[in-house]
Amino acid sequence: MSAASALTSRRQHAAVDRRRSFVQRGQRLALRAFGCLLLGFVLLVALFPPYFMTITAFHPPSLSFSRTPTLFSLDLTLRAFVDLFEKYPFASWMANTAVVSVCSTILSVTVATLAAYSLSRLRYPGRNALSSAVFFVYLFPSTLLFIPIFIVLNNLHLLNQLPALVAVYLTFSVPFGVWLLKAYFLSIPRELEDAAQVDGATRWQSLVLIVLPLATPGVAVACIYSFTLAWNEYLYAFTLLSDQEKFTLATGLTKLIFGDVFLWGMIMAGGVLMSAPLLILYFLAQRYIVAGLSAGAVKG
């Protein structure tokens, strides 16, 4: 090949490369623009329902009966909130939900921490089978369990009892907690414990003094999730509670829509009050929650 033809071929290559990178940059820009537009749209769709809930809750009740919905108005009032507390035992519903969620969280996280430590740190026959079993139970559907549980509690005259509901919530929060914490304990280096044991610490001491302090973020995530699951639970509460005074927020609010009149203002006010604690919790602990979600460990 002569020097001249080599030069033209190199030039041609350069031209092709340049054209290709030009096309690619065009593609990239178009994709980016499309992506940003889509993101904008999705953000609007994500924000609209919570926004609409909030303004409905703060509007005078007359507005939610009108044929044209109000998207924005400065005519704000606490009427719906006041009605909710005066016409319904809303305070009891909130208290019931809080008590049930806190109790089931404390019980399940305590029990789950012990079991998770055993499954992640100690070696014994059947350990892997037990881990798989926990995972299975964790994803076990409440649609299968609610009927036998309903029958048993009915026979024992324990329907409408909040402690019974706490016990029922342990059916999902214990296996869930074990599974989440097991993954977390596995990420703590074993050497730390070995060192402690060389220095004469017992297994129990190394759990309490070494592992638990390091596992605090994991335990916090387990608590948040366990609390959220109980706070949101609907099917069990719906089938096991029929006494209005014993309702949780989930069953109380849905009762309002199955009535004869739709009380949208009040229902949305209740929605605001039911969401607020969780939203605050989520935004305070967002970093941990994202980490927990990314561990793929979440039932939601």
Added chain:
Amino acid sequence: MFAYLLLLPAGALILVLVGVPFLNALWLSFHKKLLGAVDAPWIGLANYAALLGDAAFWQAFRNTVVFTTGSIGSKLILGLVIALVLNEALPFRGLWRSIVMLPYAMPTLVSVLVWKWMYNDVAGVLNYLVSGAHLSDHQILWLGDPNIAMPAVIAVNVWRGFPFFVITILAGLQTVPQELYDAAKVDGAGVWQRFRQVTWPSILPVVAVTTLFSAILTFNDFSIIWILTQCGPGNATNVLATLTYKIAIPGLELGKGVAVSVLMLPILVLLIVLLNRFISRREEFA
């Protein structure tokens, strides 16, 4: 010894609260147990035979498949695309991510109630927006039209569940080494090729786990459909989870209701086994 002692409380609770009711459920499904009746005569497979010969069961089965695949497919595509966008260097990325998380952080039940209010055919805001944009000149019965109710219900499930896909896929994307992209660029790979050859294989395990997880939960979902449509109109949105409830509690046939959810078990077990395998494989690499 210490190991078993630590397991004891959790094990005992699970055995009593899950194991016993589960065996009880299997037992019930072979008996004619009516709500309020004292005795429950053994009827063998009659509950199952009745269900398998019932058109309502098969309709609920088809609806469950449509609801689950429709929801999962949409959540996956939407979650993947939004995760890819959020993985780019955008201004205020953290803020956008927090907003995307919002539907996930709200209690499911509250979201469902808000959507029910927005879908309202007389005073609902969606009909107002649709007619304002001149997209339709008549009221749309979002939850009352048998052809629209299912997509409407799926939309709520997608709205609530897509952030889970965004967050997990985003976390997966952040573990892809930048060198792989650089190498692909040097080789002249275009945007699509880079996605096909580098991004997709790297995030596939995360995508599989997330999808299976979400599939299991969607397959069992009761509250979204029950609160939005109560299985209506007709039985257009009746799924297996709501059929169980309808047969057992309002229908009073506890044994037959349990049989519905026992029939759901094979699919569920298959999904759980697959998921367990994916997760333990990932743990081995980690």
